Amino acid sequence: MTTDIYLDSLPSGIRSRRVDNGNGLDMHVLEAGVTSAPPVLLLHGFPELAYSWRKVMPALADAGYRVIAPDQRGYGLTTGWDDAYDTDLGPYRFLNLVRDTMGLLAALGIERVKAVFGHDFGSFAAAHCALIRPDVFQAVALMSAPFGGPPSLGTPPPADIDIELRKLARPRKHYQRYYSTPSANADMRRAPQGVHDFLRAYYHAKSADWAANDPYPLQAWTAAELAKLPTYYVMDADKDMAETVAGDMPTAADIAACAWLPDAELRVYSAVYELTGFQGGLDWYRARFVPDFHREMQTFAGLTVDVPACFISGKADWGTYQVPGVFERMQSRVCTDFRGAHLIPGAGHWVQQEQPDAVGRILIDFLAGL
Numbered sequence: 001m002t003t004d005i006y007l008d009s010l011p012s013g014i015r016s017r018r019v020d021n022g023n024g025l026d027m028h029v030l031e032a033g034v035t036s037a038p039p040v041l042l043l044h045g046f047p048e049l050a051y052s053w054r055k056v057m058p059a060l061a062d063a064g065y066r067v068i069a070p071d072q073r074g075y076g077l078t079t080g081w082d083d084a085y086d087t088d089l090g091p092y093r094f095l096n097l098v099r100d101t102m103g104l105l106a107a108l109g110i111e112r113v114k115a116v117f118g119h120d121f122g123s124f125a126a127a128h129c130a131l132i133r134p135d136v137f138q139a140v141a142l143m144s145a146p147f148g149g150p151p152s153l154g155t156p157p158p159a160d161i162d163i164e165l166r167k168l169a170r171p172r173k174h175y176q177r178y179y180s181t182p183s184a185n186a187d188m189r190r191a192p193q194g195v196h197d198f199l200r201a202y203y204h205a206k207s208a209d210w211a212a213n214d215p216y217p218l219q220a221w222t223a224a225e226l227a228k229l230p231t232y233y234v235m236d237a238d239k240d241m242a243e244t245v246a247g248d249m250p251t252a253a254d255i256a257a258c259a260w261l262p263d264a265e266l267r268v269y270s271a272v273y274e275l276t277g278f279q280g281g282l283d284w285y286r287a288r289f290v291p292d293f294h295r296e297m298q299t300f301a302g303l304t305v306d307v308p309a310c311f312i313s314g315k316a317d318w319g320t321y322q323v324p325g326v327f328e329r330m331q332s333r334v335c336t337d338f339r340g341a342h343l344i345p346g347a348g349h350w351v352q353q354e355q356p357d358a359v360g361r362i363l364i365d366f367l368a369g370l
Contacts, residue, residue, distance in 0.1 A: 309338050
């Protein structure tokens with residue numbers, strides 16, 4: 001039944017298939033366009049699916065591209081991953097996520113792609129594809145999460161800012177640290193309001209529909225500065241994520257007026273996550289804090305993204321600024337052939353869903369200029 005909800009809701013022209021990527025996954029993949037066209041690869045983030053690209057895939061196909069969007073490791077209808085908290089996190093290393101995409105392309109008979117586009121955590125996956133294998137991934141568009149480059153030699157893994165956040169007059173905690181806890185999956189999968197309403201509130205709070213989203217650059221990675229972020233990024237210390245966003249649940253009238261994510265489309269996400277849970281996606285966050293994985297990425301210290309690159313985000317998306325200085329460093333140092341940052345009005349974090357026409361035009365223009 002979950003598979004039917006997912007596949008029956010796809011726009012005309014989008015096909016579904018399963019592909020063994022040779023790296024332990026039976027990947028569920030959405031495709032559009034003719035197979036002989038130049039390929040582009042689309043990588044989603046959290047808590048999303050390949051379905052998140054449904055509104056831009058037809059436009060890219062009409063522009064003459066073969067469009068490929070997989071449910072990534074840990075997500076959706078893709079299988080071959082372990083949903084237990086005590087699983088081996090090795091498969092969620094960035095190097096292995098690049099291997100996942102390489103294996104998918106090889107199974108499809110594709111030697112290289114015109115570009116890879118990534119949104120949210122998929123932006124980091126796309127950035128590492130372009131960083132490590134520019135011969136395969138010949139251009140990159142990063143969306144909603146700027147890339148600050150690989151870690152420098154000798155630097156420790158990301159500091160546990162929660163120690164300082166909990167000392168604030170209003171004690172707080174960082175969402176990525178919370179996502180790494182054993183309770184996070186159950187908190188969301190068994191949310192008192194149900195998965196559907198949890199996701200409705202979560203998507204609403206991070207969209208341009210939530211009037212309080214008015215982002216600006218932060219000055220430093222300090223507790224006092226990070227506490228300026230909305231609570232879906234820097235949470236109250238005594239609340240889980242389901243509790244955090246419950247207060248931002250839109251009204252019935254707001255939901256009825258939400259053209260970018262009507263309830264029938266949200267039902268695709270909630271049906272899938274009710275089936276799979278959130279642990280696979282959360283393991284991407286957990287892997288960031290493993291010291292051995294951090295040291296492995298230091299192998300690429302000083303390496304830059306040298307293929308053509310651009311950045312797209314919603315003007316109301318705090319994700320652009322959530323790590324102080326990275327948005328600026330991406331443009332000035334990390335991406336050596338940077339071709340523009342686009343902050344789209346009327347969009348928050350879910351930019352390719354909130355403003356798909358604008359995103360489609362930018363991506364098509366970017367591809368045409370390669």
